Amino acid sequence: MDMDRRQFLKYMASLFVISLLPLGLTGWAAGLDDNILQANPELKRKKFIVLFQRGAVDGLSVVVPHGDGRYYDARPTIAIPSDSQSEMLDLNGYFGLHPSLSGVFPLWQNKTLTFVHACGSPDPTRSHFDAQNFMECGTPGNPSTPDGWMNRLLSVLPGLHAPTQALSIGPVLPKIFQGKMSVSNIALGKNDNHPMAIDRPMVENAFDMLYKGDDALSQAYQQGQEARKQLMVDLQKHMEMASGGAPSPYGFADSARRLAQLINEDPNIQLVFLDLGGWDTHVNQGAVKGQLAGHLNGLGNGLSALVNGLGNAYNDTVIMVMSEFGRTFKENGDGGTDHGHGNAMWVMGGSVKGGVIQGQWPGLDNDSLYEQRDLAVTTDFRSVISTVLKQHMLLGDDQLTTVFPMIPQVPSPLLFM
Amino acid sequence: MRRILLSTVSCILVLFQPAVFAIEMPSEFKALHVLNRLGFGPSPGDIKRVDDMGIDNYIKQQLHPENIPLPDSLTQQLNSLSTYSLGFDELTEEYGPPPRVNGQRPDPEVVKAQRKKSQIIVQEAIQARLMQAIESPRQLQELLVDFWYNHFNVFAQKELDRLWIGDYERNAIRPYVLGRFRDLLGATAKHPAMLFYLDNWQNVDPNSFKNARKAKGLNENYARELMELHTLGVNGGYTQDDVIALAKILTGWGFHGKQRGDTQVSFDFEFNPRRHDPNDQVFLGQTISGGGQEEVEAALDVLARSPQTAQHICYQLAQFFVSDAPDPQLVSQLAQVYESTDGDIRSILEALFKSSQFWDGKNYQAKFKTPFQYVVSVIRASGQQVTNYRPLMGMLQQLGEPMYGCFSPDGYKNTQAAWLNPDGMLRRINFATAIGFGRVNINDDQFPVSEDDLLSVYDHQFSASTMQAVDAALPRLRAVVLLGSPEMMKK
Numbered sequence: 052m053d054m055d056r057r058q059f060l061k062y063m064a065s066l067f068v069i070s071l072l073p074l075g076l077t078g079w080a081a082g083l084d085d086n087i088l089q090a091n092p093e094l095k096r097k098k099f100i101v102l103f104q105r106g107a108v109d110g111l112s113v114v115v116p117h118g119d120g121r122y123y124d125a126r127p128t129i130a131i132p133s134d135s136q137s138e139m140l141d142l143n144g145y146f147g148l149h150p151s152l153s154g155v156f157p158l159w160q161n162k163t164l165t166f167v168h169a170c171g172s173p174d175p176t177r178s179h180f181d182a183q184n185f186m187e188c189g190t191p192g193n194p195s196t197p198d199g200w201m202n203r204l205l206s207v208l209p210g211l212h213a214p215t216q217a218l219s220i221g222p223v224l225p226k227i228f229q230g231k232m233s234v235s236n237i238a239l240g241k242n243d244n245h246p247m248a249i250d251r252p253m254v255e256n257a258f259d260m261l262y263k264g265d266d267a268l269s270q271a272y273q274q275g276q277e278a279r280k281q282l283m284v285d286l287q288k289h290m291e292m293a294s295g296g297a298p299s300p301y302g303f304a305d306s307a308r309r310l311a312q313l314i315n316e317d318p319n320i321q322l323v324f325l326d327l328g329g330w331d332t333h334v335n336q337g338a339v340k341g342q343l344a345g346h347l348n349g350l351g352n353g354l355s356a357l358v359n360g361l362g363n364a365y366n367d368t369v370i371m372v373m374s375e376f377g378r379t380f381k382e383n384g385d386g387g388t389d390h391g392h393g394n395a396m397w398v399m400g401g402s403v404k405g406g407v408i409q410g411q412w413p414g415l416d417n418d419s420l421y422e423q424r425d426l427a428v429t430t431d432f433r434s435v436i437s438t439v440l441k442q443h444m445l446l447g448d449d450q451l452t453t454v455f456p457m458i459p460q461v462p463s464p465l466l467f468m
Numbered sequence: 469m470r471r472i473l474l475s476t477v478s479c480i481l482v483l484f485q486p487a488v489f490a491i492e493m494p495s496e497f498k499a500l501h502v503l504n505r506l507g508f509g510p511s512p513g514d515i516k517r518v519d520d521m522g523i524d525n526y527i528k529q530q531l532h533p534e535n536i537p538l539p540d541s542l543t544q545q546l547n548s549l550s551t552y553s554l555g556f557d558e559l560t561e562e563y564g565p566p567p568r569v570n571g572q573r574p575d576p577e578v579v580k581a582q583r584k585k586s587q588i589i590v591q592e593a594i595q596a597r598l599m600q601a602i603e604s605p606r607q608l609q610e611l612l613v614d615f616w617y618n619h620f621n622v623f624a625q626k627e628l629d630r631l632w633i634g635d636y637e638r639n640a641i642r643p644y645v646l647g648r649f650r651d652l653l654g655a656t657a658k659h660p661a662m663l664f665y666l667d668n669w670q671n672v673d674p675n676s677f678k679n680a681r682k683a684k685g686l687n688e689n690y691a692r693e694l695m696e697l698h699t700l701g702v703n704g705g706y707t708q709d710d711v712i713a714l715a716k717i718l719t720g721w722g723f724h725g726k727q728r729g730d731t732q733v734s735f736d737f738e739f740n741p742r743r744h745d746p747n748d749q750v751f752l753g754q755t756i757s758g759g760g761q762e763e764v765e766a767a768l769d770v771l772a773r774s775p776q777t778a779q780h781i782c783y784q785l786a787q788f789f790v791s792d793a794p795d796p797q798l799v800s801q802l803a804q805v806y807e808s809t810d811g812d813i814r815s816i817l818e819a820l821f822k823s824s825q826f827w828d829g830k831n832y833q834a835k836f837k838t839p840f841q842y843v844v845s846v847i848r849a850s851g852q853q854v855t856n857y858r859p860l861m862g863m864l865q866q867l868g869e870p871m872y873g874c875f876s877p878d879g880y881k882n883t884q885a886a887w888l889n890p891d892g893m894l895r896r897i898n899f900a901t902a903i904g905f906g907r908v909n910i911n912d913d914q915f916p917v918s919e920d921d922l923l924s925v926y927d928h929q930f931s932a933s934t935m936q937a938v939d940a941a942l943p944r945l946r947a948v949v950l951l952g953s954p955e956m957m958k959k
Binding site: 105106176177178179180181219221222223224226229233234235236237238247248249253254256257258260261262264266267268271272274275276278279328329331333334383384385387389390422 | 667672674686702867884889893894895898905937942945952954958
């Protein structure tokens with residue numbers, strides 16, 4: 052079919068309106084139910100931070116079943132010894148915490164940290180990318196879900212949506228936050244508060260004019276501008292407080308500290324997502340020391356810095372640590388582990404009923420292992436998140452159904468007091 | 469009421485039209501479309517060049533890069549990179565881990581210094597990639613290098629891979645980007661960069677080689693990604709048993725680090741029959757008889773010939789070249805070409821560039837550029853010569869796409885969902901502003917970009933709303949607005 056340029060542009064314009072209108076309706080306008088907010092004003096203070104370990108962490112090295120000899124038989128070179136020299140942190144006589152996670156052990160001791168063991172996705176995939184996608188969409192088995200569950204969660208939070216209400220740490224927006232709601236992202240780093248050309252009014256004015264529409268690019272631009280203005284103020288305050296220190300190598304602990312500062316400065320921040328890589332330990336995983344130990348040490352110190360930095364806000368915060376699946380029960384031929392199934396999920400926060408291991412432990416005998424090779428999954432990851440959403444974020448059943456369209460009919464762990 | 473009716477009608481039209489018949493884009497858009505889609509966007513003079521030779525001839529020419537001469541200036545710049553033309557052994561020798569002397573481990577300080585020294589290889593590989601993307605007239609080839617590198621991704625910062633990513637791209641990817649898929653697959657499968665990255669060099673039959681100090685068992689990593697990412701695709705119908713069977717077939721397929729004399733260590737591809745599982749394997753329903761290296765070749769043949777692989781590869785090509793959610797009909801058409809030509813990439817692309825979907829008006833300006841594509845296209849449009857690549861590397865880092873820096877084996881994505889985000893939009897605009905003002909330290913004599921030049925480089929194909937914002941801006945900001953406009957961010 053031939054068209055001239057004028058007709059074509061008209062046709063394109065009609066496409067444009069239709070394909071982008073649904074996006075334009077959302078943005079950060081009024082939320083769903085202001086009544087809920089009036090009834091529970093403390094809802095605005097509730098925060099939920101999700102940390103994703105990309106690459107599938109070996110949960111059996113994080114929360115170690117040292118009470119079962121089969122664990123040591125299966126892992127001749129990478130098991131964490133339970134003798135006194137190994138400094139494994141005993142949790143309940145059967146499970147112990149990897150010694151490199153000593154940074155978070157005080158949180159276990161003060162009963163604000165719990166682990167749901169043998170937790171994971173009902174979908175059996177051992178593909179990192181499918182499993183991450185399922186966990187981020189919240190729809191195991193359905194890879195074509197267009198949005199992430201944290202984006203849907205944002206959509207059901209009551210009240211006016213501020214531009215920094217949902218914050219993703221990093222230069223790209225991960226699937227978990229993709230969707231119709233606008234989400235801000237920021238790469239926390241040494242230079243994160245450096246001025247940009249766009250901060251100059253004449254540049255800003257020119258681009259405000261260019262990106263004033265409600266197409267996807269304009270929305271991203273507008274969201275970026277709004278959030279940047281707020282976050283730059285927050286970071287500037289932080290800089291002043293931290294000034295005088297020599298620049299240090301930037302690690303997760305620094306980002307975590309900065310994130311805590313941002314949250315303290317900006318009461319609008321409620322949902323945060325961040326991710327860490329480096330867990331795919333097929334080779335030379337190590338035991339008390341080594342590759343995995345090094346990564347866990349960074350994670351533990353970062354979480355500890357985050358909790359300390361949050362101060363009183365920790366009481367209104369839940370921090371969840373998750374990974375796409377666990378790893379094989381037996382070590383492989385290279386002192387590593389391959390892709391597995393069940394894993395340990397972390398939940399921490401001031402109001403969390405911690406100091407206990409949650410979930411039903413399936414056992415490690417051959418017949419109890421999933422496909423006779425991996426820790427089985429006895430708790431659907433969605434039931435853990437749902438519990439947090441219900442009891443911490445105080446979501447109703449309708450809102451919960453929006454976040455997880457297919458709520459699993461499995462018992463929820465007891466996560467809160 | 470009338471408006472509602474109208475929009476309902478157009479809604480219905482829009483919903484049903486693409487499935488029934490495509491609306492071909494007007495001819496004045498076509499030159500820009502091919503420059504955007506077969507390359508990194510136009511440089512000054514490119515539109516006229518395409519107009520003069522005709523769209524079809526341009527495509528034909530791009531499909532045969534071997535017939536397009538490289539400018540001397542580019543060849544000279546590439547040759548001036550001290551590590552770019554070094555061979556694999558030379559790189560390893562000069563920059564690799566220091567050998568043991570008299571059986572003693574080398575001093576950790578020496579190892580550290582050597583590791584630091586080797587970073588120049590990554591730096592120069594990045595420079596070479598950017599340089600060629602910006603300046604090479606073989607634009608389609610450069611775009612395909614990016615596509616296939618991501619398909620067969622190797623992360624540069626995994627220890628020894630630092631030494632090898634440049635060689636990997638030059639010898640395992642570049643020569644095959646328009647060739648047979650099986651050759652590309654085979655070249656990546658044999659390169660130590662891949663074997664190290666996905667651990668297959670340590671994949672060993674536990675029963676056959678009991679005396680190995682370190683590597684002593686099966687490792688599924690490469691076997692799984694070889695099927696999931698490189699060939700069949702995650703829904704390609706394989707099972708965990710197939711992963712294990714392929715891992716067993718791949719035992720002994722690796723490289724061997726040899727000390728040569730007192731001062732050299734070399735790593736060469738090697739099939740080691742002593743590490744190999746000699747049994748027959750049932751792989752994807754076929755029995756592969758126990759033997760040696762030929763088992764791997766046979767398995768790669770099976771994978772490359774599989775209809776699932778054809779489907780998977782063609783989906784990815786259609787997504788990269790046409791739209792984020794490509795028409796399934798186009799994918800299956802291309803898959804037929806794949807199957808009838810035994811996976812000839814050039815033939816598949818030839819069909820793709822002739823397809824009605826490629827020329828469908830709704831796919832014009834429908835792809836959001838990756839950070840790499842955006843940065844290169846801005847430089848090309850500006851007509852600036854780059855002598856210092858560091859600011860561009862930094863920009864890619866800021867935008868979340870550091871070159872050779874994708875940690876996981878699936879490589880960088882090329883969809884709008886992956887790259888459009890608030891922070892990224894502001895950073896792109898920041899970059900556009902700095903380039904437009906001539907304020908990035910990419911060479912010694914920067915100049916502000918002129919609005920008129922940009923308009924002509926892009927054949928005046930900017931929308932009315934962009935031109936409205938350009939006209940409203942201060943004169944010295946007009947080029948900046950164009951460089952940061954949707955027409956530059958998309959293609």
